[in-house]
Amino acid sequence: MAETIRELVSEEEVEKRVCELGRQISEDYAGRQVHLICVLKGGVFFMCELAKRITVPVSMDFMSVSSYGDGTASSGVVKIAKDLDESLEGKDVLIVEDIIDSGRTLSYLIQILEKRGPKSLKLCTLLDKPERRVKPVTVDYVGFNIPDEFVVGYGLDYAQKYRNLPYIGVVEGVE
Numbered sequence: 001m002a003e004t005i006r007e008l009v010s011e012e013e014v015e016k017r018v019c020e021l022g023r024q025i026s027e028d029y030a031g032r033q034v035h036l037i038c039v040l041k042g043g044v045f046f047m048c049e050l051a052k053r054i055t056v057p058v059s060m061d062f063m064s065v066s067s068y069g070d071g072t073a074s075s076g077v078v079k080i081a082k083d084l085d086e087s088l089e090g091k092d093v094l095i096v097e098d099i100i101d102s103g104r105t106l107s108y109l110i111q112i113l114e115k116r117g118p119k120s121l122k123l124c125t126l127l128d129k130p131e132r133r134v135k136p137v138t139v140d141y142v143g144f145n146i147p148d149e150f151v152v153g154y155g156l157d158y159a160q161k162y163r164n165l166p167y168i169g170v171v172e173g174v175e
Contacts, residue, residue: 005152005162005169009144014126014154014167017143018046021124022053025094025141033057035091035118039109040064040082042098042163045155046126046143050096061086065109078108088116094141098155099127103135110137127151127168144168 025034033056038047040062051058064082093113100106106123114121124141132148146168152158153165162169 003158003171003173005165006172007167008146008149008151008170009168011166014143015049018049018126019053021141021143022050022055025050025124026053026055029054029056029092029094031056032092033059035086035088035093036060037084037093037095037113038062039095039097039105042155042157043096045163046098047096050124059086059091063109065105078105080112088113088118088121090117090119092120093118093122095121095123097123097125099129099151100125100137100139101129101132103133103137106137107135126154127156 034054036047036051036058038044038060041064047060051060061084062082063080063084065078065080095106095109095113097106110121110123122140123138125139126143128139128142128145129148130145149170150158151168152162152171153167153169155163157163158171
């Protein structure tokens with residue numbers, strides 16, 4: 001059976017929430033510059049849209065961290081495929097993630113980044129599945145809390161497909 005996609009969060013709802021998050025982050029970082037760290041690949045869609053809506057100065061860097069591979073469940077093994085290009089020393093850092101599920105990846109990533117001397121370190125995610133958490137992670141900015149379903153779109157993929165959907169959808173028909 002081929003997979004199908006059922007819409008969970010519409011394009012309009014995503015757009016509205018990204019604008020709200022941009023306003024909140026701008027207020028919270030008023031008078032400062034925020035250094036966004038995008039967790040590739042999925043986070044790039046969200047970070048680009050979010051950055052356009054933040055009114056304080058923004059700098060960006062990218063990191064590739066994974067615990068999934070091509071499956072639909074976290075492997076539990078976190079690997080860094082691409083590290084940051086810039087130092088975090090003394091910066092107000094905001095990690096921008098597409099989804100937080102088990103918390104393994106972000107818990108590991110936060111531990112690593114805290115050792116690099118940022119002035120502050122916060123976390124923003126478009127999607128959160130708090131009931132799936134196996135590692136504690138404090139999420140400062142959440143777009144949407146979602147049910148425990150495998151989602152795609154707006155940067156999230158299933159075996160590298162569906163990232164380009166402008167909405168969040170649930171993949172049906174996969175094991």
